[in-house]
Amino acid sequence: MTFKTKLLLITILPLVAVSLLIGGATYYQSRELINAQTREVEQRILSAKRQEIRNYVSLALTSIEQIYKEEPNGREAAQQEVKEILQNLTFDYDGYFFVYTLDGTNIVHPKLPHLVGGNWWDLQDDNGDHVIRNLIAAAKDGGGFHQYVWHKPSTGTIEEKLGYAILLDKWDWMLGTGLYTDDIAREVAAIRADFARSIRQTLFVIFMITLAAIIIAGTLIAGVRFSEQRFADSKLKELTNRIFQVQEQERKRVSTELHDSISQLLVSVRYGVELIHSEANREPDLQAQAAKCLKTLDGTIAEVRRISRDLRPSVLDDMGLAAALGSLGKEFQSQSGIIVNVTAEQCHSRLSEGAKTALYRVVQECMTNVARHAHASEVTISLKVGLQHLVLCVEDNGVGLPRPMPKSTGLGFRNMRERIETYGGKLTLSRRAAGGTKIRVQMPLDNLAAKAA
Structure with a gap:
């Protein structure tokens, strides 16, 4: 209960x-x-x-x-x-x-x-x-x-x-x-009938007063409950937004540490191993071991750079959302073999850094879902910037959503929706007519930035 x-x-x-x-x-x-x-x-x-x-x-x-x-x-x-x-x-x-x-x-x-x-x-x-x-x-x-x-x-x-x-x-x-x-x-029957009518009227008045009191009480309770729920939702959204911000800050810090520190150290170690490899001409066993170490270091450096890029792509901070989405599409295509078509317009400074990150994370989550569940051969990413809003769509030609549509979706979709709603946007999930799944995001733009532009 x-x-x-x-x-x-x-x-x-x-x-x-x-x-x-x-x-x-x-x-x-x-x-x-x-x-x-x-x-x-x-x-x-x-x-x-x-x-x-x-x-x-x-x-x-x-x-x-x-x-x-x-x-x-x-x-x-x-x-x-x-x-x-x-x-x-x-x-x-x-x-x-x-x-x-x-x-x-x-x-x-x-x-x-x-x-x-x-x-x-x-x-x-x-x-x-x-x-x-x-x-x-x-x-x-x-x-x-x-x-x-x-x-x-x-x-x-x-x-x-x-x-x-x-x-x-x-x-x-x-x-x-x-x-x-x-x-x-x-005469007695008439008196009884009059009294009975009065009793019925009295009981009806009591019933109506009780019903009105129940309605008022229910309305007040519902109003209090609704206001409390709205207050709790607003606080929860604030907490979620703060968690996302802290998460992105931590990801950015770890990504920077990996790129600027761990990656540089690995490169320095590689230079040393490469020197050993070049000086070990007279020792074939040592040269082979050095070559093996160089190969391992190259793979490690590439993995560190991939992890750093997944944690916080530098292209998002350096070149903007459109370029980041293009880079994400190319990388996903090379790793999964699924064709990715990216069409993205520049939004410049009309979006906050947090909103850009939220959109990038939504696309990243969509691509992960496509790789795991969709069994698709092609994915289309489009970003269109209007006067008041931008529209982001991610579509695939996979198996699509189950029928009937589930009443509740997974944690990933809920996180995507909360990210978008934090910045005043709206995220919808639907089936494509030709088969597959479509995720559409509509987010308001900064009008002051638009006027300045």
Whole structure:
């Protein structure tokens, strides 16, 4: 796991955890509040309905009170008159009064006339409740409420109903009425829906705040990481440039020591051995040994000069980049047998010494790669100098790059690219259409030097 990933996890995970805890606590508290509020609303509506039912019963008792007490024209006539009054006494859409004798026989029911005259003591609703006997029991206890399900006239459906019954003990009648409570369920459902919508909105706000915080945190971390990476890259480039400079200085020093010191000493030794060879005419064995030593010294001197030239070609410092590239091409052709075509324009003082060295080292590395890997028969080196930039191309007709192109290249190519980028240039690696590999370098020139020229 990378440091960037760890930093993101350390920053974002606590934020997500806190948001989840806040969201969970909000949801739980909201659900509790919904339940409490709906219970309160339900109890309030039931209380209002109970009072309303009592008022309707009081109204019914007032309408039949005188007849019930005085029984004009006899009890039977009074009972018939009360039945007619209660039969016609309705309220709202579904409000009515019903009367049962204490044995469960219905004598008044304005909405369900088929019940009149029947004994419904054992009648059960859809929930298995004995409706009539429980209403009669509530009436005998001094009047009371009983909840059950019953046919609703206006809709023809079975709904919850809150019934209330009182006892007309003089006639052994149970007088009752009731109100349907399905509107309570609708109101409670509407309240729950409103609360649920509010909860969803709250949770959505929490989610959006969390998402925004995560995005901001991720952006800040990415920005810090990017700035740190850019800073590290700049420092690394400075270090790489300094390493290259020190390396070139050391190469130049060693090359100078080899050329001016070791090489001169070897030449002096050669003169001495050559003198011995010329004076050893009378000693054939000594003369042969001297000749062998001369041959070895000649090879050693040539090798020292080659090493000195590879470390730091003097032609680069004395005659410039174009001449150095031409010399490099000739030497490579003589050593490898690969044909090298060099076309190089002079850039004079429009390039720094470091930039010239970097370009020379890039070509040197390219030639080494051609000799090792390309299996080429011809190499072309071109250096073109423009008004603002110079373009260096090294092309070969070898086997080319593998397919597919590798995502990461070797250390040599990376060193070449870093050398060029140090001086503001750009290096690209590609396949040639005709086969082989092409390395192209574009590097800016010194405009002040161009104006002076």
